[in-house]
Amino acid sequence: MSILDVKNMHKSFGNTEVLNGVGFSMEQGEVISILGSSGSGKTTLLRCINFLERADEGQIYVEGNLVFDAAETKNRSAAQIRKAQLNFGMVFQQFNLFPQYSVLENITLAPKLLAKERGDFKSNKKEIFSEIEKNALELIDRVGLAEKVNNYPCELSGGQQQRVSIARALALNPKILLFDEPTSALDPELTGEILKVIRALADQNMTMIIVTHEIGFAKNVSDRIIFMDRGVVAEEGSPEDVIDHPKNERTKEFLSLVDRK
Amino acid sequence: MNAWQSLLNGFGVNCMLFAVTLVLAVPLGLIITLGTMAKFKPLKWVMKTFVWIIRGTPLMLQLFVALYAPGLFGHPMSSRMTAALIALVINYAAYFSEIFRGGIESIPVGQYEAGQVLGLTKVQVFFKIVLFQVIKRITPAMGNEIITLVKDTALARVIGITEILMSASRFAASGVIWPLFASGLYFLAFTALLSALLSYAEKRLNYYQG
Ligand SMILES: Nc1ncnc2c1ncn2[C@@H]1O[C@H](COP(=O)(O)OP(=O)(O)OP(=O)(O)O)[C@@H](O)[C@H]1O
């Protein structure tokens, strides 16, 4: 069974049709990179998948369960949407760390707040919190920031901030991790450290959707490439097929214009 | 009664006006902010007009209105002090609300979205993520308003409140000028204390940038 099924997503902003029937599905442990020219709707697709935008048409299934259906007349409750949202982790282009919190606090904030909803929270608060902190410290170590645990985001480089934001997303154990151009806001010499972290996650079988302009990285890390054009999936397939032997005219044109390093 | 003593009594009134105005204008300002940021257009429009009127007219005029307007509707204002407090609280709530609104609107939308994708409720996003950043950003502007408020309490004399300047000018009228200057010392001492507190708060909030 696929872990994620996205069906026939449509989304317009005013008169601009941004998504025009996008659909795909993915398996547990799969890594998909989404490529496409600026304005083709990649960000909008990710935002519709994790409920930052509401699609006008389409359905989303996670592990076969319907979590979103634009046709539903009754809006789902905020609590239901939150629950569905937690299937996904999101890494933003601009990191969006919380500036007033230390690295550790950035990562433990949401798990600690969510733990309050657990039935055994009152009686086990201490153990639950120390478990959360232990887990956060492990994640910080995994992204190579062990010596920055108590630093604030403003004291970190862009690459370090982005690694914190990856650890923050992982702390909630999402089923699927979404990345929207995770290296675009970084100096070229810092992109490598992020790509290394993502590569390691791929090796640990994390299910990921990565919107990126790093063609070489996409080819190297992905099981499958989706090429988007004007709100539809123009071409999809293995990295070798889509990147080395594109069939679609728009894909060819796009690849001829970008740096393929 | 000696002059220092009556100046001190007068300044007690200024301090009371200051404290009550500050304590009440902050929550009222927050409510006005919610109104001016409301999605419901008529409410937003009414609140914005209200803020515009309060900020666009002299506080001195508002003091007179607070004292005399109830009388026009058959309920004469019984207490001058109440009238002074109403005018000061409403005036400062309007100014505060604009500072709050500016602070809230200056927080990048990415902060809300990051909280949302981490499964936080709207209330948690506001109280755990946004509020502190707003407080940090508005502290300098609030500090300025608070210092101005200390001095604006002296305006209450125009509706007959015996605050420090009123006491001092009584001495001046009988030929003793120095209490007028002495009253300035009270204001200087009080604003110096507040400035010190505010810069301490700003320093504490400066443990991070942004
Ligand atoms: N909130 C919005 N309101 C109006 N238009 C929007 C909004 N968000 C996106 N758009 C428009 O939708 C189109 C697709 O935007 P989107 O951000 O999804 O593209 P993208 O493929 O991510 O591009 P890029 O590679 O530049 O990030 C653009 O034309 C954009 O102007």
Ligand SMILES: [Mg+2]
């Ligand atoms: Mg984008």
